[in-house]
Amino acid sequence: MKHLFSFALVLFISVPSFAWDQKLPLPIDQCAVHAPYGIPTVTKPDATVICRSGYVTMHDNQAKIPVWASYSIDATTALGCIARTNAFVADNSLPLGKKASPTDYAGTGYDQGHLVPDGDQSYNQQVEWESFLMTNMSPQLPNLNRGVWKQLESNVRAWAVQRNHKLIVIPGDIYDILSAKKIGKSNVVVPSALFKIVIDTQTNEALAFIYEHKESQPTDITLGQVSIAEVEKRTGITFPMPKGVDKNAKPKVWTADLGALGKSKKAKCGKDD
Secondary structure, three states: OHHHHHHHHHHHHHOOOOOOOOOOOEOHHHHOOOOOOOOOEOOOOOEEEEEOOOOEEEEEOOOOEEEEEEEEEOOOHHHOOOOOOOOOEOOOOOOOOOOOOHHHHOOOOOEEEEOOOHHHOOOOHHHHHHOOEHHHEEEEOHHHHHHHHHHHHHHHHHHHHHHOOOEEEEEEEEOOOOOOOEEOOOOEEOOOEEEEEEEEOOOOOEEEEEEEOOOOOOOOHHHHEEOHHHHHHHHOOEOOOOOOOOOOOOOOOOOOOHHHHHHHHHHHHOOOO
């Protein structure tokens, strides 16, 4: 009886105390705001492009992780005040066998790692919930997810506020489905690296980063800077860019005042970033 009680307690703690209504994906053309230069192209034998209110993503239905995602962020959406819900849930828009569920990650040592971060989607409740769909997650080691990857996410918000320009952000996973480690009953692929491209829509400047999927690494985001061409080489994805972007360049990484970002967040929401 004691063991049954303990199991029930763990189950109770691990399941959200509320359910939220999943809406059907939007028509792809309604996500033009999140991919204004066009949809990234890559050949996958079984993949689905899914448009949500806050982002668009290509989900690999064999790997059960996103190939890429794309979303827009500006000074307003970077300072959203919706509290984090941790409303992780399988995506009902895909059939069983083609998607991951939160239970696939349980006890594996991997975080349910966002591609499109909750902190960039906290300006609207439905948008915030949809950031927790498993079609927006990949297995990430805690020190990566909560380290340099989180640092880059904070920098993106700071850039959006400081520059006061709309940014297009394209995060994604790098993996070889044949050789990759897999977790859970759904055989969710663990990526070998993560990438992110950030485009300033007003100046047409663009930055690119790759972080190898390893537990121990510095939180200095500049150490992962690469060219867009390198991301394309590693992923096989072609990324449409605004006119004037040199895919082979590695421009200086923009400065980010994280202290000012925290003050702006606190002034608007009563809490720091």
